[in-house]
Amino acid sequence: MRRWRRYAGLGLCACWLPLAIRLLLLGRGYVEPSLALINGPAIGRDGDSATGARVDRRLAQSTPAFVGAYMAERQPANVSYCRWQYELPESLVYLDYQLIGSPEAGPTGGPNGVLPFAIRGSQNAADLPPVTLCSHATADQVYSIVELAKRWEGPLSLSVFVPGHDLGLAVRLLDLACHCEPAMSKVSVHFIFPRNEPPSLEAPPSAADLASPDRSCGAADLQRKTANSTDRHRLGLLYPINVARNVARSLAPTQRVLVSDIELLPSEHLASQFAAMLKGRTPKRAIAFVLPVFEIEARLAPPANKKQLLVALRTGNAVYFHRFLCPHCQRFPGIETRWILRPDPGKVRPLIITRREYPNNRWEPIFIGTKHDPFYAEDMTWEGRQDKMTQMFEMCLMNYRLIILDGAFLVHTPGIKRKPFVDGQQPRVDERQRAHERRNARIYQRITRRLLKRYPVNNRCKS
Structure with a gap:
């Protein structure tokens, strides 16, 4: 009987060993291909037992925001x-x-x-x-x-x-x-x-x-x-x-x-903590500081800090922005393997360095940059969608480094956006909407052709 228990224990340890090694590597700064981890300790997905097991009362009992x-x-x-x-x-x-x-x-x-x-x-x-x-x-x-x-x-x-x-x-x-x-x-x-x-x-x-x-x-x-x-x-x-x-x-x-x-509300003290992180350094070209974007259920107050946001994420009351409409738009590199695993640092700090390259070439990050960054294409309209893609394509060709910040984020205040359904089916996109999207697509193709002639070739900057 004791021998059976010993073998069962060894088998259980063998099953959990890969996961333990992965968590250990995460805590020591294990870096996935194409990502550079800067600093910060890791925590488990459920966090500590006090905060992970319950919803923050200030969020749960708040009036509709x-x-x-x-x-x-x-x-x-x-x-x-x-x-x-x-x-x-x-x-x-x-x-x-x-x-x-x-x-x-x-x-x-x-x-x-x-x-x-x-x-x-x-x-x-x-x-x-x-x-x-x-x-x-x-x-x-x-x-x-x-x-x-x-x-x-x-x-x-x-x-x-x-x-x-x-x-x-x-x-x-x-x-x-x-x-x-x-x-x-x-x-x-x-x-x-x-x-x-x-x-x-x-x-x-x-x-x-x-x-x-x-x-x-x-x-x-x-x-x-x-x-x-x-x-x-x-x-x-x-x-x-x-x-x-x-x-x-x-x-x-x-x-x-x-x-x-x-409609995107910044986390509290973002501006002052970002300024403190940079300590008066002069802005540099081809660097942008990315802010993760999330959305929270409309009945809850927008989280003010990462600690509150993590509680909302763990309880299913928050998701990354456009999770149900356009998953690739705001699902930034390292969101699940880095950003969410780390506790609130109590300040703004850099976490991951990456670029807007394949397979993240459809990513539309929101970032702190400078007035010298490429313009947004003014011919493109809100109704035609993907209105920021030409700017991101140009920034990729310019070899921009994107530094994803920890301890800072934006949150969509009106609630979580979901695809509408009528009688169990998605309504068809009307022809006017399709026309707007085709127009933006034509403008996008015209601009990308022009940009490819202006900058050195980078095959990872897929349009």
């Missing part, structure tokens, strides 16, 4: 924390020379006009971490800026698409934010519009209740109600998302920039 929810009980102040220009918000007056073109089109060219610095950010930008969060929005999305301003410690540069009467909605929402959130003093706002659809300050009917004297600072309900009543939606205008990105980046007050979407 929505834009500006923390201001729902707050009333607008008598003063504005913003510095409006062009006689806004009461009226709009500007001279022709003040209207500029988009960065790719040149000072006065292109189909879109740009009115820079409709709101000019704080003059005390030198006291802030030297990294600007550059974002973009349509008029009905603009109130999301309050969440970013509250959490991001550095300056913010926001481009807003305001064709026709959409300007009236955007200005009223921004003015409410400026009377409600002191952190709006860090925000600069730039207006973008088609030259054949100039902006009008007259408010659409759906925004009328913004003028109510008893209006609270919570405006999430208004964003929902106005989504389908904007001129952009009514006239079927395409959203020039890359024009907006390039404008926000080019007008940022710092050399280091994070170009991100308005």
Whole structure:
């Protein structure tokens, strides 16, 4: 009997030995092919028994997260924390020379006009971490800026698409934010519009209740109600998302920039901890610091740090961004074998060095870079999808090093995106959507052919 137990024990040890060796290697910095591990101890997938076995109470018991929810009980102040220009918000007056073109089109060219610095950010930008969060929005999305301003410690540069009467909605929402959130003093706002659809300050009917004297600072309900009543939606205008990105980046007050979407909330203290990591080093070319992106169930509050995020991941309440829509888009190298296995370091630090090469050639990382990085292709629209791929292809040809950061991340606040199903089947993509996608695909092919003539050949930079 004892001999049988001894043999059984030896067999069990043999079964577990490979796993033990792998975990040991992980803890000592074992590096997979094409990845370079920088530092950091490893932990098991379940973490410690205290945190891995239960959901963080602050996350589980939180009320549903929505834009500006923390201001729902707050009333607008008598003063504005913003510095409006062009006689806004009461009226709009500007001279022709003040209207500029988009960065790719040149000072006065292109189909879109740009009115820079409709709101000019704080003059005390030198006291802030030297990294600007550059974002973009349509008029009905603009109130999301309050969440970013509250959490991001550095300056913010926001481009807003305001064709026709959409300007009236955007200005009223921004003015409410400026009377409600002191952190709006860090925000600069730039207006973008088609030259054949100039902006009008007259408010659409759906925004009328913004003028109510008893209006609270919570405006999430208004964003929902106005989504389908904007001129952009009514006239079927395409959203020039890359024009907006390039404008926000080019007008940022710092050399280091994070170009991100308005629905992506950064982890707390990201800007200051990133600045502390670099210790004042001068930005270098062909290096980008990648921020992992996740999404969390809409009923839960967005995690503020990696410890909270790991709890949400282990309990199935969070996944990496676009996990169910586009798995390759944000599934960054080392996510499961490195990033998730490591505990919250309590600071921002580099973890993995990689490149945007095959088999990660469809990856669309969001990163802290510089104003000298390649532009986003302005001809590509949001409706046509894959709008960041030309920039990533060019960065690959330029041999960019991508440094994936630990202790820092972005989280999609509206909830986890899933493919819609009707009667158990996915609805068909309508022909207009397919046309937009074909158009973006043609532009992508044209740009990649041009880039292949400009840079040395790298067969791993597959398009």
